[in-house]
Amino acid sequence: MGILHRLLRNGKSHMADVERALLGGLRLVRPPVAVQWISTSACELTCPHCYSQAGRKSRGELTAAEAKRLIVDELVKLGRPTLVIAGGEALLRRDLPEVIRYAHARRVPWALHSHGGRVEALIDLFEKCPPVMVAISVDGPRDYHDRFRGRAGSFDAALRAIRALKRIGCREVVAGTTVNRQNADQLADLFPIVLTSGADSWGLHLVTPEGRASEQRSLLPTAAQLRRVAAFARRMRPVFHIELDNEWGSAGQDDCFYRDDRFVCGAGRFSCVISATGELMPCTTTDPRESQGNVRDRPLSMLWTEGFQRFRAGDASIESDEDDCWLQTRNGCSCRGAAFGEGPDPAAHRFVPITIGAGA
């Protein structure tokens, strides 16, 4: 076993590529690692960067009974990938605890994305059915956060949620910041706040022109901001666990300075999203044309197995480019070049090497 073991370990990243290509050729599909469920589109905040146009509850949202049968039971069949519950604001759903308890009873690990406003009220639920991860949105310092989210007190509520979750021993609490043109340059001010919040890590997302944000393209960070924020994250990683999230795309060989694991776009490959009404999407896009079918019509495991062929094809399409965020590229705003490349003005930042001889 020695050589196999060695090969598997040493060449993990390469073998993963080979394996993916081979699986695609053989039409074998690995189960997902994470399935995100947009549990509701209801939300009491009005964040301009919202990817899901959240506000009112959608017509035809999955009921708790449907969520248990069509999602949780199917996840068991798929080998228990992590159920990531998002929204809108997921905790506004009164029947969500019922779904979470059911997932916990069926040993499906779950995680949550929330603005944090109702975490304290439901802290017993978190204690009895511990999530593997909770991400709480923190958009900037207090004034900015409250103004941006349209509700005074939402910043304090988010910090209280982080502390409450750590108090009960939640395994990983992430402070999540969606970087946009307005807050990109405030991250140095936000950093000490995140440090004292009690969060285990800081996830830096990027605004994506989907949902409500599609009408707010002026919120997209500039190329110079992307480079600045990436440079800031790289410098601060020795101090705190900061991760550049999927929307950034791959930094290539430099990925190790920005995130724990090499970037691979998971859309349709090892993750997917179920919309509030049950449509299976590759990721958080709200474009109905990307739906692979509805979990009400066909089982999730079947949709996963037979859908997403473009993402697994390994051809030259943007869906197959696993080194970049598909969601960003489909909207024409790929970020990796600006963030990790030479930036908007290469001449200003290019390193001009100079030859130095020993003792010359």
Added chain:
Amino acid sequence: MKWLLAPLVWLVACALAVALLWRVWRGRPVLLRGRWSPRVLRMAAIVVVTLGTAFDRVVRADPPDSREQAESDSRPTQFNAPRLLNEDTVRIWWRSRAAGDPWANLKRAWTQLETGMSVPGVASFDDVKRASNFRSPNLSSVLERQFARFGAQERIPAVASAELNAALDELNNLHYVDSWMAGMLWRETAYSTDSRDHERLPELFGRLDEHIRVSEALMRAESLVRPEPLSRRAWMSKAGPSREMRAKEQATVQQLLDAAKLLYMRPLSGPWHTDATVSLTLARDSARPSLLRGGGRRVIQPGDLIEFNRLDLLESPPGDSPTTFVHDWLGQVGLPPGQLVSVWDLAGLHTPAAAEKLRTVVTDAIRGDDASAVRLERALPFAHSEIRRALEAHPDAPGAPRLRLILTLFDH
């Protein structure tokens, strides 16, 4: 019977591979269920596709271009295999990746203190030491001086380069490789005003450069080797780690070390070498100064363009001939004869007209003008002190958050 296992597994894998190839001609996608199928499949993939050593390929796959090669070849030979990059360093670095950075609390507290925040339970430097289990005398003395500076009105004297070198020795002897710590020692050199003390800066900057490059090489090595994470459970035994665990760790350390040595040889492109730099052209009629970088020295010829980074030093020749560089925005930069100049000194070497220009742009930037902030970001070695002054006077101005972010890119 153990010896039978390997050929048997290979046999099974080969059979499976044939079966999988047969699947190519079948139709519908099939979901892989069960715990073992992906692993068995992966073995089959290896049999079918490759038996090459992936790691070796990774390192060789991306040869440096000729420009990088030239720089790599010309690097002083004593840095090709730094003493710091040894088995002990790698082992301790690797263990801290599994168990957590032992000085994480210290670094977090420091970051908060630097931004003017109070840290709960930290009223004195002793509190910091207690909270972070920090017992290194030379490093402590540097940090204590810095702690005294937080919020102090009076001038706190600089730590001498000799002490900083001793603190770096301590860091290296502890085999603690960390770019943040190296940056902290570099920041302390900002306060040095004694010209005799400057004489030891080349040694210090060269060693800091080495330390940072070792840190980056280890990070890259980890991402290439991708070793299995160390299990913490194994270390909990009263008998210490098992023989198997020790062997596993030793193998990982050796792989990381080999990879890091190869990567160290390649020119790095980290922020210390590429960011917060400034382009300077040596004037045609100037004396010929030397550029000291990474332990090496090179005489600059008139007309040469250099990208001066934060760990570089310039040494002007003694005598009456002035040493003059030209910066494309701020104009002439004159170096005093016979002196060593670090990035901290640059801000005082431009002309009064340039200083005025800089002040105007900083004023515009702190009011929120985008173009001015961009301009400052490209000239940080000249602009950082003026930016600090402006931020102190107007911490809540509209452009202040951005300038604070930009300063972070200079200071770290």
